[in-house]
Amino acid sequence: MAGLRDRQKADREKRILSAAVTLFKARGYHAVRLEDLADRADVSVGTVYNYYRTKGDILIATVALEVEEVLGMGRRLVADPPHGVAEALLALIYSYYDHSLEYLSKEMWRSAMALSIDAPETPNGLRYSALDRKLAAQVTDLIVRLQARGEVRPEIDPAAIGQLVFNNLNMMFLEFVKDDAMTLAQLRAAVADQTRPLARLIATEQS
Amino acid sequence: MAGLRDRQKADREKRILSAAVTLFKARGYHAVRLEDLADRADVSVGTVYNYYRTKGDILIATVALEVEEVLGMGRRLVADPPHGVAEALLALIYSYYDHSLEYLSKEMWRSAMALSIDAPETPNGLRYSALDRKLAAQVTDLIVRLQARGEVRPEIDPAAIGQLVFNNLNMMFLEFVKDDAMTLAQLRAAVADQTRPLARLIATEQS
DNA sequence: CTGCAAAATTGAACGCACTCAACTTTTTTC
DNA sequence: GAAAAAAGTTGAGTGCGTTCAATTTTGCAG
Numbered sequence: 001m002a003g004l005r006d007r008q009k010a011d012r013e014k015r016i017l018s019a020a021v022t023l024f025k026a027r028g029y030h031a032v033r034l035e036d037l038a039d040r041a042d043v044s045v046g047t048v049y050n051y052y053r054t055k056g057d058i059l060i061a062t063v064a065l066e067v068e069e070v071l072g073m074g075r076r077l078v079a080d081p082p083h084g085v086a087e088a089l090l091a092l093i094y095s096y097y098d099h100s101l102e103y104l105s106k107e108m109w110r111s112a113m114a115l116s117i118d119a120p121e122t123p124n125g126l127r128y129s130a131l132d133r134k135l136a137a138q139v140t141d142l143i144v145r146l147q148a149r150g151e152v153r154p155e156i157d158p159a160a161i162g163q164l165v166f167n168n169l170n171m172m173f174l175e176f177v178k179d180d181a182m183t184l185a186q187l188r189a190a191v192a193d194q195t196r197p198l199a200r201l202i203a204t205e206q207s
Numbered sequence: 208m209a210g211l212r213d214r215q216k217a218d219r220e221k222r223i224l225s226a227a228v229t230l231f232k233a234r235g236y237h238a239v240r241l242e243d244l245a246d247r248a249d250v251s252v253g254t255v256y257n258y259y260r261t262k263g264d265i266l267i268a269t270v271a272l273e274v275e276e277v278l279g280m281g282r283r284l285v286a287d288p289p290h291g292v293a294e295a296l297l298a299l300i301y302s303y304y305d306h307s308l309e310y311l312s313k314e315m316w317r318s319a320m321a322l323s324i325d326a327p328e329t330p331n332g333l334r335y336s337a338l339d340r341k342l343a344a345q346v347t348d349l350i351v352r353l354q355a356r357g358e359v360r361p362e363i364d365p366a367a368i369g370q371l372v373f374n375n376l377n378m379m380f381l382e383f384v385k386d387d388a389m390t391l392a393q394l395r396a397a398v399a400d401q402t403r404p405l406a407r408l409i410a411t412e413q414s
Numbered sequence: 415c416t417g418c419a420a421a422a423t424t425g426a427a428c429g430c431a432c433t434c435a436a437c438t439t440t441t442t443t444c
Numbered sequence: 445g446a447a448a449a450a451a452g453t454t455g456a457g458t459g460c461g462t463t464c465a466a467t468t469t470t471g472c473a474g
Contacts, residue, residue, distance in 0.1 A: 003291045044454045114325035117317050120385040168371050178327040194371045201408035202302035251424045
């Protein structure tokens with residue numbers, strides 16, 4: 001099955017991705033030239049293009065690793081969310097935010113987001129958009145769950161409000177990565193200010 | 208005062224911007240090479256760089272023209288908004304959307320947004336972000352006005368809800384420009400679905 | 415009008431992402 | 445195990461945004 005060729009292939013791809021994670025985070029996505037990446041992965045520039053379509057493709061691949069992990073955490077949280085609408089929503093949002101800079105720098109996020117906007121039809125852009133959609137769906141899932149529990153009013157449309165909340169948290173994350181001086185604490189505070197009143201409005205009266 | 212040099216300078220800058228608007232819209236931002244632009248404006252490539260810092264700078268300049276116009280329309284609407292919270296919010300949002308493709312193609316919007324994210328500290332990015340902030344402030348202004356009229360509950364924080372609404376309309380606009388197949392009607396419908404329930408929630412009871 | 419300083423223009427040269435024709439390595443065939 | 449086929453690697457070449465030293469144009473003093 002896995003002959004020499006397949007092993008070498010897998011090995012090379014791993015080396016390239018690993019070189020990318022290291023170099024992008026250390027020197028910044030833009031500052032890393034493809035030649036640097038190729039050298040560190042012990043392949044030629046041409047070979048890099050055999051595994052990834054563009055430089056941006058490599059970045060998206062590293063970002064995707066991170067987002068997949070975040071989605072996993074979110075799933076666990078949605079399965080058994082904290083009580084209280086604001087508490088549950090913010091717990092999910094914070095779990096997204098808190099892990100966002102673990103493997104990626106702000107500059108990497110910026111470049112990845114820009115890429116997905118500028119070239120939405122490429123494999124890059126499609127993959128990133130798909131992940132975004134999954135995150136939005138997770139917020140909706142959480143609202144559905146809270147509704148089932150009787151904490152959110154039954155007349156609320158979970159998809160519409162879920163998208164609203166996601167769009168807001170995503171935009172605020174964008175502000176965060178655009179501003180190198182902004183801290184995670186500030187991001188959390190800003191989003192809480194926007195999410196809490198909304199949570200109060202969609203919660204069943206009892207508070 | 209305005210000697211020959213100044214007149215020529217102003218003339219050249221105008222020619223470059225005009226060439227940019229035409230070519231970008233006709234062939235797409237990415238497809239236009241700086242040489243094409245320079246040729247059409249009857250200047251050399253080097254001269255273009257005397258007036259604009261980068262190719263992206265030129266794009267932002269054209270986008271800024273459009274946004275300034277939209278801000279003007281918004282100001283008039285905020286001065287005397289329609290009655291009803293949902294009606295007023297959607298009137299403002301639709302006025303943004305409906306004029307967005309007058310001078311700019313979806314591709315131009317995508318590139319401009321990507322640019323402002325990827326290089327937020329450049330004159331480009333700063334200018335675009337400033338315009339975004341003005342739009343968000345306008346939504347907040349509208350809510351303040353509706354609150355003064357007694358249509359929005361007094362305990363609502365206009366800045367928080369204004370930002371929430373703006374973030375949502377901006378994100379949905381992003382989805383719109385990312386998807387060449389999406390129509391303005393679809394965009395309006397989607398945003399209405401998200402904005403109406405929120406409007407109902409922040410409105411004073413009387414509906 | 416002439417000569418000089420300041421300002422603006424120019425296009426060849428550079429850097430870097432990306433391509434592709436020639437070459438090398440692995441697998442398959444007999 | 446040799447030879448052909450398939451798959452993969454390579455790095456010099458290409459295109460385009462951007463820079464900058466040389467040149468031209470404009471403004472101004474005497």
